[in-house]
Amino acid sequence: MIKSAEETVSVAGERLAIVKGGSGKPLLIFHDELGYPGWMSWNETFAHERTLIIPIQPGYGKSPRLEWVRTFRDLAGFYSQVVRELRLDPVDVIGYSAGGFIAAEMVAADPRIFSKMILVAPMGLKPAEGEIMDIFPITMRTHLRATVADPAGTPEFLKLYGGEMTPEQFEAFEEARAESARIGWEPYMHNPALPYLLRGTKTPTLLVWGTRDRVVPRGCIDAYQQAIPGAQVATIEGVGHRPEIENSTEFVRIVSRFLTE
Amino acid sequence: MKVGYFTERPARWVPEDVILRNGGHFAVSNSYFDRERAAEDYNYFIDENLYAEELGFDIIGLNEHHGNPFCMGSVMNVEAGILARLTKKARILLIGNPLPVIKHPLRMAEELAEIDLISRGRMITGWVRGAGSEQFFNNANPTYNRELFEEAHDFIVQAWTRPGPWRYEGKHFHYRHVNPWALPYQKPHPPMWIPGTLSPETVRWCAEKAYPYFGLGTSLGPTCDLWDYYADEAAKHGYVAGSENFGYVLPTFVAETEERAQELGQGFLFGGGQNSFARVEHTLPPGYNSKEAIRKLAKQPQGSWLGISGDKMRGHAEEQEIDVEAIRQKLIPGYQKAQKQFQLIIGSPKTVLPKLKAILTVLRPGSLIIFSVQGPVPNKDRQTSMRLIAQEIIPALKEHAKSIELVDALERAPGSIKLTPGTSRGPVSDRGPLKELGLA
Numbered sequence: 001m002i003k004s005a006e007e008t009v010s011v012a013g014e015r016l017a018i019v020k021g022g023s024g025k026p027l028l029i030f031h032d033e034l035g036y037p038g039w040m041s042w043n044e045t046f047a048h049e050r051t052l053i054i055p056i057q058p059g060y061g062k063s064p065r066l067e068w069v070r071t072f073r074d075l076a077g078f079y080s081q082v083v084r085e086l087r088l089d090p091v092d093v094i095g096y097s098a099g100g101f102i103a104a105e106m107v108a109a110d111p112r113i114f115s116k117m118i119l120v121a122p123m124g125l126k127p128a129e130g131e132i133m134d135i136f137p138i139t140m141r142t143h144l145r146a147t148v149a150d151p152a153g154t155p156e157f158l159k160l161y162g163g164e165m166t167p168e169q170f171e172a173f174e175e176a177r178a179e180s181a182r183i184g185w186e187p188y189m190h191n192p193a194l195p196y197l198l199r200g201t202k203t204p205t206l207l208v209w210g211t212r213d214r215v216v217p218r219g220c221i222d223a224y225q226q227a228i229p230g231a232q233v234a235t236i237e238g239v240g241h242r243p244e245i246e247n248s249t250e251f252v253r254i255v256s257r258f259l260t261e
Numbered sequence: 262m263k264v265g266y267f268t269e270r271p272a273r274w275v276p277e278d279v280i281l282r283n284g285g286h287f288a289v290s291n292s293y294f295d296r297e298r299a300a301e302d303y304n305y306f307i308d309e310n311l312y313a314e315e316l317g318f319d320i321i322g323l324n325e326h327h328g329n330p331f332c333m334g335s336v337m338n339v340e341a342g343i344l345a346r347l348t349k350k351a352r353i354l355l356i357g358n359p360l361p362v363i364k365h366p367l368r369m370a371e372e373l374a375e376i377d378l379i380s381r382g383r384m385i386t387g388w389v390r391g392a393g394s395e396q397f398f399n400n401a402n403p404t405y406n407r408e409l410f411e412e413a414h415d416f417i418v419q420a421w422t423r424p425g426p427w428r429y430e431g432k433h434f435h436y437r438h439v440n441p442w443a444l445p446y447q448k449p450h451p452p453m454w455i456p457g458t459l460s461p462e463t464v465r466w467c468a469e470k471a472y473p474y475f476g477l478g479t480s481l482g483p484t485c486d487l488w489d490y491y492a493d494e495a496a497k498h499g500y501v502a503g504s505e506n507f508g509y510v511l512p513t514f515v516a517e518t519e520e521r522a523q524e525l526g527q528g529f530l531f532g533g534g535q536n537s538f539a540r541v542e543h544t545l546p547p548g549y550n551s552k553e554a555i556r557k558l559a560k561q562p563q564g565s566w567l568g569i570s571g572d573k574m575r576g577h578a579e580e581q582e583i584d585v586e587a588i589r590q591k592l593i594p595g596y597q598k599a600q601k602q603f604q605l606i607i608g609s610p611k612t613v614l615p616k617l618k619a620i621l622t623v624l625r626p627g628s629l630i631i632f633s634v635q636g637p638v639p640n641k642d643r644q645t646s647m648r649l650i651a652q653e654i655i656p657a658l659k660e661h662a663k664s665i666e667l668v669d670a671l672e673r674a675p676g677s678i679k680l681t682p683g684t685s686r687g688p689v690s691d692r693g694p695l696k697e698l699g700l701a
Contacts, residue, residue: 137397139542167559174555178548182404 002047004039006062012081017062019054022047027259028083028091028114029054030099033123033135033184034144035061035176037160042248046256050092055082057099059179061172071183072098072124073191076105083113090115092259097216097241098123098180098189104224108197118255119224120208121241123189127219128226132189135215136181140173141165149212149240156245198227205231206258210239210246232258262621262662263669264655265320265354265630266313266647267510270306271531272330273637274298280532281585286331287394287539293330302333305640307343312644314351316651320385322354322510322630324456327362327391328398331538331635338372345380352671353380354630356456356475356510357387360417361409362399367436369413370420373451374443382446387454387475388414390463394539396546404548407462409433421450452670454508454628459487462551468494468502471676475508478535478604478632481623481700484509485690488624492689501678501686505670508628511620513606515613515649516642526607528636529599530592602700610653617654618661619694627669629658 004021019036021043027050031037036056043052058075059065069075079102083089093114095103100122106113123132135143144161148154151161165173180189205228209221225231234254239246274295283289310321321344325337334340341353353376363369377384390410396403412433419429425440445451456475457463467474468491476484488507495502512529516522529535538544550558599605606616621629631650633643680686695701 136403136547137542142542167556170559171552171556174547174559175552178404181402181547185402185404186400 002044004043004047004052006056008062011085012078014058014066014078015064016058016082017056019056020051022049022051024048024050026051026053026088026091028088028093030079030093030095030102031057032097032099033176033180033189034147035172040156040160040245040248042244042252045248045252053086053088055079057179059175059182061175065179065182069183071191072101073105073109075183076102076109080106080110080113089113092116092118094118094120094255095122096120096244098184100124101184101189101191104194104198105191107201107203108194111201111203114203116204116206116259118206118208118258120243121210121213121216122207122220122224123184123216124191124194125220125223125227126187126190126192127217128222129219130217132217132220133215134188136177136185140170140177146214147241148246149210149214149238150246154246156248157242160245195223195227198224201228202230204258206255207231207233208236208243208251208254209233210236210241210243212238213241215241234258262504262626262659262667263319263352263628263671264658265322265352265628266310266316266318266633267322267324267354267356267630268306268309268633268643269324269326269331269635270302270333271635272299272333273302275330275532277532278585280330280537281588282583283540284583285537285540285543286329286532287392287398287543288328289330299333303340306333307340307347309640309643309647310344311347313647313651314348316647317655318351318631318647318651320352320354320628320630321348322356324356324389325359327359327395329394329539331532338376341376341384342372342379345376345384348380348383350383352383352385354385354454355387356454356630357389359389359391359395360413361406362391362395362401363413364399364401364409366413366416366434367420367439367441370417371441371443373417374421374441374445377445377447377451378443380446382451384445384447385452385454387456389456392538392544393546393549394543396549397543402548403546405433406549407551411466418450421445454670456508456510459483460554461487461490464491465494467491468506469498471495471498471500471506471674473506473508473627473670473675475510475628475630476624476626477510478512481603481620481695481698482692484624485692485695488689492686495676496680496686498676499680500676501680502675502689503673503678503687504625504627504667504689505673506675507624507626507689508630508670509620509624509626510630510632511606511617512604512632512634513613513617513646513650514634514638515608515610515646515654517609517645517649519609519612521642522608522646525638525642526605526634527596528634528638529605529607530596531636533588533592534595534635536595603698610649613650614654614657617658619698621658621662621667622665622694623691623698625665625667625690627667627672 056062100119101124325334326332429436454473492502514526
């Protein structure tokens, strides 16, 4: 079992909590709008060959909120400073959902920041068809359950969210929801300028999407593919918004192949 | 003291089952909207408020809500403008304009100035944050709710008092040319009274500015606690809070007989009543409440606050079946309980008067606003209640208020009594009778 550790560092003029684990070439990971859920089996697998670097988004409990950050683009600008200051660039990145939005904003502003980019069910672009699920006017349990196709049949989902929600978890989710709302309220979880800013992106890009995703529609993947014509698409059958825990074997296989090819 | 009249102007034609099935008033489909009934009632409620003035109520209160049939006042300032022209002496109290969801404070300053001018200085304006559901309705970012509220307020006061033109570059609002050519009749600006449901942040803000705070039918004990908090904060700002700093809005319905009152008073529970204003997921949008409030909620799973508990927040109510009959069954004991706790005052003049006197004694508000019945109660019965309150209750109530020295915010400016250094503030409520009323 590979251990991960969380540390808070001073970087880019702010305090930022970062979870690190594994060894080898760095792999940057942006968690989704619900926050960093913990070290899961897919982390463990990648950590054998890569050093996983997972910043905890500012405002998500562990890292203080940055009042000056008011949009995902602001946040992406901050993270770009972090990457440069930590001398990580160019780095491989995986961004989940809203974390994919962050990565896309970063590459749009600095086409050389990532060596390879994997966007898993990414938000950030207005879907070509359908709508990104509005996660704000629903309770958090409804939201959580909507993230996977089959909650009862997803052991890692049950491990994370099964049983009673503790007051600490409740508070952490509320903080995550509040921060997502603060910077993603309007336009809802996308930037209308982003498709234009992504034009000409040469970074090898993989778009991962589960066929039963209820949060991010296929239309988002289509919009990304339109904006980044060279992007590959990997579709995983029967899973929802969190393929990394719903079918981690397949997810790891697809992502590893892309990273090593 | 002043006594006011207030109604939510309920949409009285919506089938109750529809509201119960929806789990709240907010988000009931407007496919149920009836333009003929609505046209009739917008006119009726204007007339009802004119009747309130005729009966001698000192104040006519208006409010607004969005996206639900609980309250027809979607744009209260329109109604206030009409009342400003048609009334002669009643003060027009707006409780209140939801600044964060309107998002255009310069326009708001102009609208209110016109109302104040048409009424020749009879407007009292109040501000609210807007209900949680209204953040969704108006697409107002809930995480900036309090910032928007405070910035909009500060801007409006400036727009009313600082000669223009000037430029404004704030955090949330930006105006390159502030120079409204409609300024309030009252100088330096109209009085501001703030309604609330006991959020300490709002109470503190009111105390800092010496704005009267109005409890919206809040439980008596906790209201006393918040009054104390207000008075302590007031002392920090160097003044003594008194009855002029407080008001109370109380759901009240009166009929000739006890039986009739009890029957029609159930209108307060129509569609689940105030506690069913909106479903939990609409009531607390992310970031709408302070971290402290969320922490408190998380640790009190069973605790109910506006019908909201930590358990409900954690749940997934949207996916659960709603049993209309089961909800109805729960409403009746709730009706009795609310009356026992003095949250609803219902009865004949004989039984209502002592209850209202007791509330005045405990809370010592400078102003009392009578909140009229909800639900499909006929016009005639609504007016009977108003008449009985005005003729058989208010005179005695005002006598009582005088005997216990309740002074309102129009008689004595809140904040005008300075705290003598080295002395402590006096009491602002009287918890004494609570025990006797079974509320201690």
